[in-house]
Amino acid sequence: MRNETDKELQSFFDQLKENDREIQIPAFPEPAKQSSINWWIPIGIAASLTLGFFLLPQNKKDLNPPAEVIIITLEKDENNNQQILIEEKTYLETWESPTSSLLTEY
Amino acid sequence: MKKHWLETILKELHSEAYHWSRQCCSFDDDRAKDVLQLVYLKILEGKAVYKEKSQVKTWLFSVIRFTAYEEIKKEGKNSSLDQLPDMAYEDDPPENDSHEALLQALPDRQKEVLLMVFYHDMTLEQCAEVMNLHIGTIRTHYDRGKKKLKEWIEKTRIEK
Numbered sequence: 001m002r003n004e005t006d007k008e009l010q011s012f013f014d015q016l017k018e019n020d021r022e023i024q025i026p027a028f029p030e031p032a033k034q035s036s037i038n039w040w041i042p043i044g045i046a047a048s049l050t051l052g053f054f055l056l057p058q059n060k061k062d063l064n065p066p067a068e069v070i071i072i073t074l075e076k077d078e079n080n081n082q083q084i085l086i087e088e089k090t091y092l093e094t095w096e097s098p099t100s101s102l103l104t105e106y
Numbered sequence: 107m108k109k110h111w112l113e114t115i116l117k118e119l120h121s122e123a124y125h126w127s128r129q130c131c132s133f134d135d136d137r138a139k140d141v142l143q144l145v146y147l148k149i150l151e152g153k154a155v156y157k158e159k160s161q162v163k164t165w166l167f168s169v170i171r172f173t174a175y176e177e178i179k180k181e182g183k184n185s186s187l188d189q190l191p192d193m194a195y196e197d198d199p200p201e202n203d204s205h206e207a208l209l210q211a212l213p214d215r216q217k218e219v220l221l222m223v224f225y226h227d228m229t230l231e232q233c234a235e236v237m238n239l240h241i242g243t244i245r246t247h248y249d250r251g252k253k254k255l256k257e258w259i260e261k262t263r264i265e266k
Binding site for chain 2: 005009012013015017020028029
């Protein structure tokens, strides 16, 4: 319980409070709101992927082999004369396994 | 979650915090604003951490008081307000009899305890926490401050 002195002092401080109401209080500094997800990271990844897609060398091989192949060979005939032979073959007929030499040579 | 909660409470206490900052800065508005900015910065940067050992208000007042003294110390106006002996103060009231002038004429610890109790409705225990002093010491400052301020209030009333 407060005595007379306290009441008198309380009145003094109440007056001080009253005077302080005229003081302009600065606004509370609002911190810059940060979103919970940092969107720069997924945007960066997406941009890198897109750029990579465009910059990758387009190595699409033509899977359709030519229908016909012209083979030009130089051969010697019975008289030991060289002659040029031109043959027209389908692509499959001319295909040779890259390891066929192993079968013949060993 | 805790950060958001603390921000909400700080917002609620902002007005009171500003007045306390002003009172710790010898009623200097500009310095009070700077001090409060520094306090919020300390809290934001995690240099001042609320550990839930006391009320937020008590903790905030403590940070403000400490920061205000740091700033005053930097300016070299007073080496340390805490170290000034009470004996250095005169018994006569100041010529300027405004509320602020009367309070300013009191020794700083007495002024602070009286302001916290009568202006900010805090208990002596809370004052002890803010000022990091023993409750007995706070009671001494409280009694001396009350006695002196009452004398001055009466004197200035008679002189008028």
